[in-house]
Amino acid sequence: xxxxxxxxxxxxxxxxxxxxxxxxxxxxxxxxxxxxxxxxxxxxxxxxxxxxxxxxxxxxxxxxx
Ligand SMILES: [Zn+2]
Numbered sequence: 001x002x003x004x005x006x007x008x009x010x011x012x013x014x015x016x017x018x019x020x021x022x023x024x025x026x027x028x029x030x031x032x033x034x035x036x037x038x039x040x041x042x043x044x045x046x047x048x049x050x051x052x053x054x055x056x057x058x059x060x061x062x063x064x065x
Contacts, residue, residue, distance in 0.1 A: 006045060017052050021045075 003010050004022035006029075011022035029042055 005048060006041060017049050019045075019048060019052055 001010050001012055002020045004013055004025055005019050006021055006025040009022060013020060013022035029045060
């Protein structure tokens with residue numbers, strides 16, 4: 001098991017875009033409404049995923065465009 005990047009708990013889960021996430025967090029995110037106060041967690045996740053995505057892009061094209 002690894003530490004979940006979202007809740008910080010050591011739980012069983014899986015990797016998405018290089019980000020380790022537990023099943024509990026994934027289920028919460030999958031069923032979270034934008035009106036829910038957990039939306040902040042969702043926004044944090046998107047920001048993390050985007051930063052991973054951007055850093056992957058930089059690795060693939062180090063000279064940039
Ligand atoms: Zn979690």
